[in-house]
Amino acid sequence: LSPDQLILLLESLLEQKTLSPQTLRSLQWTYHLQEQDAEVRHRWCELIVKHKHVKAYAHVERFLQEDQAMGVYLYGELMVSEDARQRQLAHRCFALVKEQMDRASAQVVAEMLF
Structure with missing residues (x-):
């Protein structure tokens, strides 16, 4: 699928009340979601957070460290x-990147966390 098609797929899945861990693992494996562009990975991280897919928390951590501007919304979700x-994941990631974030984003995230 193209990135736009993956985004549509993930957005439709975000509307689902529940998804099993098996479904999430299958999505990750089939579409290599952690290797896609930032827009796709952002939706993937939203699914991870929404469904508390603990085994993929490392993907959220990576996203928050590498795509800091896009990660502000995810901090709120966490x-x-x-x-x-x-919540611990959010605090840990922010502690690692707050010095590298632009001031406005860092301030918004700090207000969410503290």
Whole structure:
């Protein structure tokens, strides 16, 4: 699939209430989602967060470190989660990248986290 088609697929999957870990693993394996462009990886990370797919948290961590400007929304998603591991992931990633982020983005994320 092209990146645009993958985005449409992932956006439609984001509307689903639940997806099994097996489905998420199959998506990841079939489409190599962690190797796609930033737009596709962003949607993939949203699915990981929404469905608490712990085995793919490393993909979220990588995205937050490499695509800092696009990651601001994901920090918000991680912080509204009831899952302490997701909130810890947000704090850990921000601690690693806050000095490299542009000031406006860093300030927005800091307000979400603290």
